[in-house]
Amino acid sequence: MNRVIEDDALMARTAQGEEAAFRLLVLRWEKDVLAFLIHMLGSREEAEDLTQETLVKVYRQAPRYRPEGKFKSWLFRVAGNLARSRLRRRKILRWVDFDSKSHDQASSDPGPQRVLEANETAGAVREAIAALPERQRQALLLHRFQGLKYHEIAEAMDTTLPGVESLIQRALAGLRSELAGKVELS
């Protein structure tokens, strides 16, 4: 029979310096965070790096953590914020370094579609996900892959329920139009 210790209880014990509690949290969530970040960033190496960052941040913020919402929403808020600032930094760096050399590198960048794509359809879908605007992508990933409910996504993304509704609706519409003709959708 499986015993369950709630995430909030583990956070409280982590805040008291109990390494085993923190290790259990890491084990429980690292793969979900990594999968989310792979889709957000389109690079497994970067996603692994930010998964570490996210979990380190969780540890450091444990003493200030208040179990007011769902731990999962809070965790993905941390991961999402880190991903978005990484994407912003990436854009700035590309803009600053924009010369023929960096342009060639950017063109030969493996890109999300080549990250472990299993087949053509999955590759096309991943490419389409990666092409979505950041916030639409984040909302859709949290809903489809992490199973978060709309109010939990609103919590994770610091927005309202209608805001989440609109983001997901636009994301799905964007994917439908992007994939039309590439993937059979009915």
Add this chain to the structure above:
Amino acid sequence: MKHIEPDIARRLAGQLEPEQERRFDAHVAECPDCARLVAETRSLWDALGDASAVRDAQQVSSVWGAVQERTTGREGEWFFGASHWVRSVLAVGTVAAGLVLSVLLPGGGPGPESAGAAELESIWLEESAWTTAAGEGGLETLWLDAGLESEADSEEER
């Protein structure tokens, strides 16, 4: 068609309330345009599932070592970063203090805190086994096995 569009994703994720779901399905059954949109979105929904990076993530080894080094592992830095003779004096002193306390204090054994840590350790091992098995055999099989196992458990309990 616009009126059901915001609910499609929630319907596909099974997150509508029963009454909302009933109304949604009743409308889709009568409206060919909405039925087409739902069918198209359902295919997209499935395609998204197939493109998920969850399986990829399962194949990546745990980041615990690196995270530990940057968090809890750092707590020992003051000790390991100290010079050799300081560490030696501290180590000898700690052992001596332990011996003195074991003689002076009656009873012994692990206190409630260490019992908690042992419990966490065993849960960690359980969850590790689950994660490893999920990576090897697929989550579906694992959930199925777990269901059968818990049924067997309740049979035994009866």
